[in-house]
Amino acid sequence: MQQSVLITGVSGFLGGYIADEFLSQGYLVTGVDRLGKRVVTNSRLTRHETMVIPSAEFNSLLNESPPDVLINAAGCASVGLSIANPALDYYANTVMVFELLEAIRLQAPSCRFITLSSAAVYGNAGVLPINESQICEPMSPYGFHKLQSEILCNEYTKIYGIRTAIARIFSAYGPGLRRQVIWDIYKKSISDEPFQLMGTGNESRDFIHSKDVAIAIRILAERAEFRGEAYNLASGKEVSIRQIANLLLTCLGQGPNARFNGNQDQGNPSNWRADISRLQSLGFVSAIPLEEGVQGFLTWCRNVPLP
Template sequence: MNQYKSILITGVSGFIGRYVARYFSEQGWSVIGIDNSPPENAPIANLSAYYCLQLPDITLNNLLKEHLPQVCIHCAGRASVGLSMNNPIADFYTNTVLTFEILNALRLNTPECRFIFLSSAAVYGNPELLPVSETQSLAPLSPYGFHKQQCEQLCLEFTKVYDLPTASLRIFSAYGPGLRRQVLWDICQKAITQNFVTLHGTGQESRDFIHALDIAKASMVVANFAPMQGEVYNLASGREVSIYELSEIVLNALEYEGIPQFDGVVPIGTPLNWRAEISKLAALGFSASVPLERGIKTFANWCRAELIGV
């Protein structure tokens, strides 16, 4: 039985925001969504109310007073290491500053609202050892990683100083239908439309993938059961997979017979190897439900439909 029933989702029209909105709606929650997309691009079917806003916006104060959400999941903000390297100012404002503005609005209008910040494994940089636990020292490699770390500190600040209940989820490599960027999309797009696949790096770089549906499920576990004392949780499957192995799984799913090539160049700001220690979130009752091979098969089929229509 859910303890909380009303949720505000920022960035509701984005990749993760859509999954979160649908999952909470299916579980019987009243979902209020905010994004800067027009209503026709928002997941209206899963929302009890939608507001087209370019945050920060003073309208948020009235919105909070009207709906009194019990939970807020902050999915808005930039999510690109590369863009942050080229335009750190935009990344700072859409991540650090925006997170502060939302936290402050909650403090002033709905101080009991449980705030969940979607952070990133980018805060770790290249971990000291694997699997990486939440207690390891942080060493971001990109403005994106630094700004996510700053947002986590803001959450802790608002909990310690103002008693606002907060928690941060450090998401490792998110994927799923709807994601039109990053390595899985890159592999599919090249295999389907170019008939050859050349990827960055050596192929020995590794990631720990987590399906967007599991991100939504983890968000609900945290919303219901976390102590909300400014703490952080790794959100991943706990399985390390090399990019070469990943490419083989994807290309098999696409029935592509070529061999992927690697250019040996790791883009600046990109960590080399990730595998998460996930026992902290598991202790709240979460376990990943989408096996990588099955998730990739679904993703590959979606990509084919997106790119060539069948």
């Protein structure tokens, strides 16, 4: 019998990649979001519903067609926006998880639940690489709200027996993403004006391609313990912002000449590198090298209009 997965936020950046991955592996995939239907790159969704959560319609969907796995890819993903509008971020990233867990408890208690969290829960890690047992000290409302959503998962697992797992995603990138550092570098690089990037260039991130994120989520759906545990989703490699900027500029034929203004973004940590041994123990192997991923991202960038 085919396994079924329901993805909230399916029209978002990572939601679409996750849908494609499950479809490619023969799953029945239902997508839910507040937006119109998205064209999934590999195939068509088995079912797509436009609805808000919470709602009687969503409860009926779970009750009538309970999925084997519900993956929450909905929510906000901006540190800056969370600082400017913490209420919006809280409802999108914390309250949403509560509503989904409560709907599962009442309508589909055997459904497994995966929520997309973030490395932002760690804050400015004192020791690298960061493993999942490290103390979480968020630096932004976004990080705090993601951490609160993780606590909710543990609550519903320990008290109600709902099977949950948490994906702490580091710096995801890939075609379709029009925000964050690689997109920002690209936009500035094609401007006619001289530009500088934020920071010193010595800040670092652990980049993971969106297709690798989707593969990791499928592996979690198939092999995770679902006891409220967290998994780092990353490549396990630390790359400085200067390195990624110079790689991108070299690919654009401009040479490695990135310049930085020395100013720090509020709410963003300095350095990240993940310990991904827990994810690797389930069979995950990063498939897309950074150089290949950046080239593919640039190919996409050249064919989309700037906002």
